[in-house]
Amino acid sequence: MKLRDVGEDRLLEQLLPKLPRNVKVVLGAGDDCAVVEPGKRGVLDLLKTDCLVEGIHFAKSTPPRQVGWKAMARPLSDFAAMSGLPQFALVTLIVPATRDVSWVRQLYRGIEKAARTFDVAVVGGETSNIKGPAVISISVTGVVEKKRWVGRAGGKPGDELFVTGRLGGSLRASHLKFVPRIAESRWLTKHFRIHAMMDLSDGLGTDLPRLARASRVGFELDEAALPLNRGCTIRQAISDGEDYELLFAMAAKDARSLSARWKSKFPHVPLTRIGRFNLKSKIENRKFLRGYVHFQKR
Amino acid sequence: MKLRDVGEDRLLEQLLPKLPRNVKVVLGAGDDCAVVEPGKRGVLDLLKTDCLVEGIHFAKSTPPRQVGWKAMARPLSDFAAMSGLPQFALVTLIVPATRDVSWVRQLYRGIEKAARTFDVAVVGGETSNIKGPAVISISVTGVVEKKRWVGRAGGKPGDELFVTGRLGGSLRASHLKFVPRIAESRWLTKHFRIHAMMDLSDGLGTDLPRLARASRVGFELDEAALPLNRGCTIRQAISDGEDYELLFAMAAKDARSLSARWKSKFPHVPLTRIGRFNLKSKIENRKFLRGYVHFQKR
Numbered sequence: 001m002k003l004r005d006v007g008e009d010r011l012l013e014q015l016l017p018k019l020p021r022n023v024k025v026v027l028g029a030g031d032d033c034a035v036v037e038p039g040k041r042g043v044l045d046l047l048k049t050d051c052l053v054e055g056i057h058f059a060k061s062t063p064p065r066q067v068g069w070k071a072m073a074r075p076l077s078d079f080a081a082m083s084g085l086p087q088f089a090l091v092t093l094i095v096p097a098t099r100d101v102s103w104v105r106q107l108y109r110g111i112e113k114a115a116r117t118f119d120v121a122v123v124g125g126e127t128s129n130i131k132g133p134a135v136i137s138i139s140v141t142g143v144v145e146k147k148r149w150v151g152r153a154g155g156k157p158g159d160e161l162f163v164t165g166r167l168g169g170s171l172r173a174s175h176l177k178f179v180p181r182i183a184e185s186r187w188l189t190k191h192f193r194i195h196a197m198m199d200l201s202d203g204l205g206t207d208l209p210r211l212a213r214a215s216r217v218g219f220e221l222d223e224a225a226l227p228l229n230r231g232c233t234i235r236q237a238i239s240d241g242e243d244y245e246l247l248f249a250m251a252a253k254d255a256r257s258l259s260a261r262w263k264s265k266f267p268h269v270p271l272t273r274i275g276r277f278n279l280k281s282k283i284e285n286r287k288f289l290r291g292y293v294h295f296q297k298r
Numbered sequence: 299m300k301l302r303d304v305g306e307d308r309l310l311e312q313l314l315p316k317l318p319r320n321v322k323v324v325l326g327a328g329d330d331c332a333v334v335e336p337g338k339r340g341v342l343d344l345l346k347t348d349c350l351v352e353g354i355h356f357a358k359s360t361p362p363r364q365v366g367w368k369a370m371a372r373p374l375s376d377f378a379a380m381s382g383l384p385q386f387a388l389v390t391l392i393v394p395a396t397r398d399v400s401w402v403r404q405l406y407r408g409i410e411k412a413a414r415t416f417d418v419a420v421v422g423g424e425t426s427n428i429k430g431p432a433v434i435s436i437s438v439t440g441v442v443e444k445k446r447w448v449g450r451a452g453g454k455p456g457d458e459l460f461v462t463g464r465l466g467g468s469l470r471a472s473h474l475k476f477v478p479r480i481a482e483s484r485w486l487t488k489h490f491r492i493h494a495m496m497d498l499s500d501g502l503g504t505d506l507p508r509l510a511r512a513s514r515v516g517f518e519l520d521e522a523a524l525p526l527n528r529g530c531t532i533r534q535a536i537s538d539g540e541d542y543e544l545l546f547a548m549a550a551k552d553a554r555s556l557s558a559r560w561k562s563k564f565p566h567v568p569l570t571r572i573g574r575f576n577l578k579s580k581i582e583n584r585k586f587l588r589g590y591v592h593f594q595k596r
Binding site: 048049053055057088091126128129131132133 | 343345346349351353354355389421422423424426427428429430433435439
C-alpha cells in the first residue's frame with residue numbers, strides 16, 4: 001500500500017494518538033497548537049530542531065526504524081549537551097506518495113521508541129508529500145534548571161577535558177543506534193560543576209576546537225588516551241564524527257573524585273580524560289589538528 | 299553563486315545573527331540548544347510546526363521572499379487560532395546545493411520580516427542539502443494565558459459564528475501575503491468570551507464541519523452573508539481554502555456588542571456573522587456541504 005492511497009491526514013490521525021504524551025500536556029495533536037504546562041520558576045526553556053534528509057543523512061535502504069530513532073535521538077543529544085531535560089517534540093514527516101506505508105510506520109516506531117525511552121511527549125506534527133527524497137524534521141522543547149545549564153563558553157585554562165563512551169567508526173552502524181547521554185549529563189551537573197560541554201557530532205577534531213573557541217581558550221589533546229571503538233585508529237576517533245558522546249570541561253580539583261564516582265554510577269559507559277584547556281593560541285591548535293579534520297560532511 | 303560554494307554552515311552563521319531576538323532569549327543560535335526564559339505562572343506554552351515543500355506548496359518560480367513570509371505566517375496563524383502569543387521560532391531550511399544563494403537570502407528576508415512583524419525571535423535552526431525540492435520547516439513556541447486560550451471544542455448550540463476578513467480566491471495571490479490575525483484574536487479574547495476558534499486553512503467547507511465536530515454540535519451556514527473576495531463566488535469562498543482568516547463561535551448575547559466595538563478597533567478588517575451552531579446532526583451538515591468540498595489539496 002502506498003502513502004497516497006491512505007491520505008496523509010488520515011495516517012497522521014492514526015499515528016499521532018499512539019505516540020507518548022506526558023502529564024504536562026493540556027492539549028496534544030489535533031488542535032491548532034499543542035498546549036503544555038509551562039516550566040516552574042528557576043528553570044530555562046530549551047528548544048532544538050534537527051532534520052534527516054534521505055540521500056544525505058541516510059540511504060533509501062537504511063532500516064526506517066533506525067532512521068526514526070536517530071531523527072529523535074539527535075536533538076535529544078543536544079539536550080544532553082546542555083544538561084537539559086527534553087519534554088515535548090513536534091515531528092514533521094515529508095514523504096513521497098509512492099513510499100510504502102510500512103516504511104512510514106516503521107519510521108514512527110523508531111521515533112516513538114526514542115521518545116518513550118527519554119519520556120518525551122510527541123505533541124504534534126505535520127506530514128507532507130514531496131516529489132523527491134524523504135525528510136524527517138523533529139523539534140524538541142524542554143527545560144533545564146538555571147543553576148545546571150551548561151553552554152560551550154564556560155571553559156577555563158587548566159580545566160580537564162573528558163569524553164564519555166568510545167570514539168570512531170560510528171558510520172559502520174552505531175550512528176543509527178546511539179543513546180543520547182542525557183542520564184549521564186544530568187548526573188554530572190547534579191554532582192559536579194561542569195564549565196563547558198557539547199555533544200560530539202562532527203568529530204573531536206572539529207568539535208574540540210569549537211568548544212575551545214567558544215570558551216576563548218586553547219587545548220592540549222592526549223591522543224594516546226583517546227578511548228577507541230574496536231578496530232578504530234586514533235585518526236578515526238578524531239575525524240569520523242557522529243559519536244554523539246559528551247565532551248566536557250571541569251576544574252582539575254573537581255575532577256579528582258569524578259572517575260571513581262562515575263564508574264560506580266555508570267559501570268558500562270567509559271569516561272576518559274583526554275586533555276586539558278590551556279592558554280595556547282588558537283593558531284597552534286589549528287595547526288595541530290589540520291591533519292585530522294575532514295571537510296565538513298554536511 | 300551556488301549554495302554548495304558557500305557551505306551551509308557558514309551561510310547559517312551569517313544569516314542567523316541577523317534574525318530578530320527578543321529579551322527573553324538567554325542564548326540564541328550557535329550553541330546546542332536555544333535557551334529562553336520560561337513563561338510566567340498562569341500561562342500555558344504553545345508549540346506548532348509547519349512546513350512548505352517546493353512543488354507541493356509553492357512553485358520553483360514563486361518569489362522566495364513570499365515563500366519565506368508564508369512559511370512563518372502559517373504557524374503564526376495557528377497561534378492566532380488559539381489566541382496565543384508566538385515568541386520563539388526554529389527555522390529548518392533544506393535546499394539543493396545547486397540553488398542560488400540569493401534565493402536563500404530572499405527566503406530568509408521573508409521569514410525575518412514575518413518574525414519581526416509579530417515580535418518572534420528566531421533562536422535556532424538547521425540547514426541541510428537535499429537532492430530534490432527545497433523544504434522549509436518552521437517550529438514556533440509561545441504562550442497563552444490559561445484564561446484566554448481557545449480550542450476547537452468549546453462551541454455550544456446557539457453560538458453565533460463569525461469570520462474575519464473576506465474568503466475565496468486566495469490562491470491567486472493572497473495566500474503568499476496573508477497577515478496572521480494575532481492582533482484580532484488577542485483583542486477578541488481580551489474583551490469577549492470566545493467559545494471555539496480556528497484559522498481557515500482548508501476552506502470553510504472543510505474547516506467549519508471540523509470546528510462543529512470538535513464541539514459536538516451542528517451548524518447553519520448563511521451562505522448569502524459570506525464575505526467574498528472580489529470576483530469570487532460563494533462556492534469559491536466555501537471551498538478554495540488558504541484564507542487564514544479566523545472562524546469563531548461565541549454566545550449570542552455576548553455577540554450583540556461585538557460588531558460595533560470591532561469596527562472601531564479594526565476598521566479595515568471586516569467581521570461577518572455567517573451562521574450559528576445548533577443541534578443538527580452531523581449527517582445533515584455533511585450532505586449540505588458535500589457539493590462544495592474539494593478533495594484535500596494536500
